[in-house]
Amino acid sequence: MQVVVERSLDNPQGLTYALEGDTGVGVGDRVIVPLGRGNTPAEGFVVAINVTPAIDPAKIKPIKSKVGVRLPPALIELSQWLSRYYCCPLGMALSTMLPAAVKRGTGTVMRTEIERVEPGERPSELKLTPSAARAWAAIETLPGELFPLPARRLADRIEERTVGPINRLVEAGLLREIRRQHIRAPWAEHAVEAPRGFTLTDDQASAVAGVVETLGTFRTHLLHGVTGSGKTEVYLRILDDVIARGEGAIVLVPEISLTPQTAGRFIGRFEEAGVAVLHSGLTASQRHQQWANVASGAARIVVGARSAVFAPFDGAGGGAVKLGLIVVDEEHDSAYKHSEAPRHHGRDVAIKRAQIEGCPVVLGSATPSLESQHNAISGRSTLHELPERVGGARLPRVEVVDLVEELRGADASARLTLLTPRLQGEIGRALDSGGQVMLLLNRRGYASYLSCADQRCGWILGCEHCDTTMVYHRARDIPVGGLLRCHHCLAEQRIAPVCPMCGSRITHFGAGTQRLEEELPRLFPRLILGQTMLRLDSDTMRRAHDYHEALSRFASGEVRLLLGTQMIAKGLDFPGVTLVGVVNADTAINMPDFRAAERTFQLVSQVAGRAGRARPIDGQRGARVLVQTFNPNEPAIVFAAQHDYKGFASQELRHRADAGLPPIGRLARIVVRDEQLPRANRLASEIVACIRAGADPALRLKGPMPCPISRIAGKHRVAVELLAPSAGPIQSALATLRDAKLVKSDAVTVVDVDPIDLL
Numbered sequence: 001m002q003v004v005v006e007r008s009l010d011n012p013q014g015l016t017y018a019l020e021g022d023t024g025v026g027v028g029d030r031v032i033v034p035l036g037r038g039n040t041p042a043e044g045f046v047v048a049i050n051v052t053p054a055i056d057p058a059k060i061k062p063i064k065s066k067v068g069v070r071l072p073p074a075l076i077e078l079s080q081w082l083s084r085y086y087c088c089p090l091g092m093a094l095s096t097m098l099p100a101a102v103k104r105g106t107g108t109v110m111r112t113e114i115e116r117v118e119p120g121e122r123p124s125e126l127k128l129t130p131s132a133a134r135a136w137a138a139i140e141t142l143p144g145e146l147f148p149l150p151a152r153r154l155a156d157r158i159e160e161r162t163v164g165p166i167n168r169l170v171e172a173g174l175l176r177e178i179r180r181q182h183i184r185a186p187w188a189e190h191a192v193e194a195p196r197g198f199t200l201t202d203d204q205a206s207a208v209a210g211v212v213e214t215l216g217t218f219r220t221h222l223l224h225g226v227t228g229s230g231k232t233e234v235y236l237r238i239l240d241d242v243i244a245r246g247e248g249a250i251v252l253v254p255e256i257s258l259t260p261q262t263a264g265r266f267i268g269r270f271e272e273a274g275v276a277v278l279h280s281g282l283t284a285s286q287r288h289q290q291w292a293n294v295a296s297g298a299a300r301i302v303v304g305a306r307s308a309v310f311a312p313f314d315g316a317g318g319g320a321v322k323l324g325l326i327v328v329d330e331e332h333d334s335a336y337k338h339s340e341a342p343r344h345h346g347r348d349v350a351i352k353r354a355q356i357e358g359c360p361v362v363l364g365s366a367t368p369s370l371e372s373q374h375n376a377i378s379g380r381s382t383l384h385e386l387p388e389r390v391g392g393a394r395l396p397r398v399e400v401v402d403l404v405e406e407l408r409g410a411d412a413s414a415r416l417t418l419l420t421p422r423l424q425g426e427i428g429r430a431l432d433s434g435g436q437v438m439l440l441l442n443r444r445g446y447a448s449y450l451s452c453a454d455q456r457c458g459w460i461l462g463c464e465h466c467d468t469t470m471v472y473h474r475a476r477d478i479p480v481g482g483l484l485r486c487h488h489c490l491a492e493q494r495i496a497p498v499c500p501m502c503g504s505r506i507t508h509f510g511a512g513t514q515r516l517e518e519e520l521p522r523l524f525p526r527l528i529l530g531q532t533m534l535r536l537d538s539d540t541m542r543r544a545h546d547y548h549e550a551l552s553r554f555a556s557g558e559v560r561l562l563l564g565t566q567m568i569a570k571g572l573d574f575p576g577v578t579l580v581g582v583v584n585a586d587t588a589i590n591m592p593d594f595r596a597a598e599r600t601f602q603l604v605s606q607v608a609g610r611a612g613r614a615r616p617i618d619g620q621r622g623a624r625v626l627v628q629t630f631n632p633n634e635p636a637i638v639f640a641a642q643h644d645y646k647g648f649a650s651q652e653l654r655h656r657a658d659a660g661l662p663p664i665g666r667l668a669r670i671v672v673r674d675e676q677l678p679r680a681n682r683l684a685s686e687i688v689a690c691i692r693a694g695a696d697p698a699l700r701l702k703g704p705m706p707c708p709i710s711r712i713a714g715k716h717r718v719a720v721e722l723l724a725p726s727a728g729p730i731q732s733a734l735a736t737l738r739d740a741k742l743v744k745s746d747a748v749t750v751v752d753v754d755p756i757d758l759l
């Protein structure tokens with residue numbers, strides 16, 4: 001038997017142990033095994049059984065015991081793929097699949113419950129008091145599914161004030177007490193009354209039919225629907241069919257769009273089938289409970305963030321039902337990519353799992369990733385389009401504002417904050433007419449950098465530990481000035497009063513959300529921070545709860561202006577919004593990253609989709625979107641303003657093809673991190689030499705080269721990039737490196753297959 005131990009070295013096959021006697025241990029069981037010379041007990045998963053041992057049979061140790069947690073065989077297979085494809089130890093891949101709370105059994109309690117004794121086992125002679133006899137008569141009529149249950153609840157069911165009669169029935173041998181394991185977790189998610197029964201549009205109906213046709217087989221579908229086109233309704237209707245087949249489904253949404261409303265829509269429709277919700281706001285016991293509900297078959301639909309793709313559905317038996325469908329909503333969202341090892345992408349894992357389980361997967365988005373668009377064009381997946389909004393609402397008119405023109409003659413504060421006269425005018429009009437405003441600025445803090453006012457000096461405040469500038473944050477609890485924070489290593493320091501080089505005044509540049517939050521009430525006195533205006537970014541929204549609360553205050557109309565980073569651009573539906581302003585659309589354009597244009601297009605399109613979701617009222621001007629930019633001719637912005645996804649995608653895919661970049665080519669990136677630059681360079685060169693030695697001629701290597709951020713938290717960063725027309729050559733190069741023990745997936749080397757962050 002092969003067992004993979006989480007702490008084991010990078011041993012893809014795992015370790016071999018003997019199974020003694022009939023322990024009932026099978027593939028996927030979590031077991032305790034003796035590890036190493038000291039026979040230290042370690043937990044691991046059984047990945048194979050009945051293998052021919054590669055070591056001396058006399059040296060094989062027996063497993064110690066079974067833990068009681070089990071991963072379905074499909075997940076074991078998926079972990080083997082994760083380990084291979086993303087180049088990480090199998091133990092790490094396996095441990096990613098199981099929430100820590102499940103491993104630890106958090107919240108598990110034993111509870112005494114009552115069940116009925118089978119008729120054949122009941123005593124032949126009965127002497128019951130009248131009250132016990134009455135109770136028994138009532139209990140006999142109860143449906144069998146109700147049992148076992150706690151004595152108190154049983155008493156309530158038969159309308160007895162005390163548990164006395166039940167205790168007497170236990171003594172008489174008609175009822176029996178059993179001890180049962182429970183997970184204690186108060187659950188607070190509520191169903192949202194979801195309208196149903198409306199007729200699907202033709203486009204929706206054909207998308208539903210197209211996916212339903214493939215239930216029971218593996219197929220990837222791309223559902224490209226503009227914001228408000230009824231994508232969620234399409235998922236819900238397909239789920240009806242999945243449930244009718246007796247199967248289950250996983251619906252993945254980015255963490256941030258997993259609002260109580262989203263979850264509630266699914267709970268409202270599928271209360272009977274059971275809906276488990278998995279997000280980061282759960283307590284450990286709640287997470288354990290939700291997971292256990294899937295494993296036992298009590299929940300057949302899972303709505304959750306990235307890690308929900310590992311929900312324990314099981315076609316091979318056990319309590320869980322077979323997985324019949326995976327939905328990945330907002331599939332383009334970069335939150336699906338895991339930023340730590342294993343650096344997997346939730347969407348790609350979903351596709352692989354669907355393939356293993358033999359079920360379809362639906363990727364939905366208003367702005368599909370170019371990866372998914374490329375697959376649709378090349379026929380690897382089926383495209384379904386919803387080009388129109390439901391209910392007659394139209395996409396808003398998007399106006400591009402040229403910041404160079406608009407700032408000519410503007411005052412200093414407008415130049416700094418980019419609250420141009422044009423944008424100010426529109427905000428004023430929207431507020432006057434009772435509308436709501438969303439302002440997007442993808443930059444946190446007060447100012448993005450500080451520098452010496454004397455241009456001849458040129459001093460700029462950088463982070464001591466990183467190759468970046470420090471961002472200026474105003475802190476309310478600090479009387480003067482504020483705090484400088486590095487967004488990469490989180491180092492903080494107090495602001496210096498004057499330039500340390502020449503003693504001149506210090507000025508700040510690049511206004512962030514904090515600065516705008518200060519400026520807006522000055523311009524519009526009716527905006528009061530915390531009352532009629534809110535700021536939404538990762539500094540103000542520490543917990544999911546803060547975020548949900550802010551959104552519900554905006555939805556209620558109490559908050560008139562919402563200012564925030566891209567957090568506000570995601571999947572939100574506010575009919576009262578009449579103005580959406582993108583303060584600076586260029587925050588991503590100049591990034592040294594080949595996806596800069598794609599990100600800009602997505603950001604502008606997604607935020608523009610927030611406006612005008614209600615049908616315009618006759619005589620009133622519709623919602624508008626203002627996009628401010630220093631690059632008004634940038635294709636990403638022009639296409640987004642015209643709601644022209646296809647135009648953008650085909651042009652951008654051409655550029656990518658010319659450069660051999662993803663999604664046409666494949667990319668993996670290795671980053672070596674070391675406090676000593678020469679040492680980092682040496683290891684990177686060894687890596688390059690090792691790959692070169694046996695490389696496929698189709699493989700292209702770039703580097704060693706310094707990363708765009710060449711130092712973070714005191715560590716120098718040297719990158720090597722592997723490019724190839726297909727995944728094969730990259731995979732075999734990584735396997736070679738792994739065998740040569742040159743990438744150990746530790747603190748020194750980072751392997752990122754299909755990276756999305758290239759800084």
Ligand code: ADP
Nearest residue numbers: 198199200201225227228229230231232233390
């Ligand atoms: P998306 O997920 O594409 O943004 P939703 O599925 O949330 O769109 O649909 C937007 C709104 O339109 C929701 O309130 C939904 O209930 C409603 N809706 C969806 N499909 C229809 C339909 N065929 N007829 C009427 N209303 C619909």
Ligand code: ZN
Nearest residue numbers: 463466486489
């Ligand atoms: Zn730093």
Ligand code: ZN
Nearest residue numbers: 452457499502
């Ligand atoms: Zn200076």
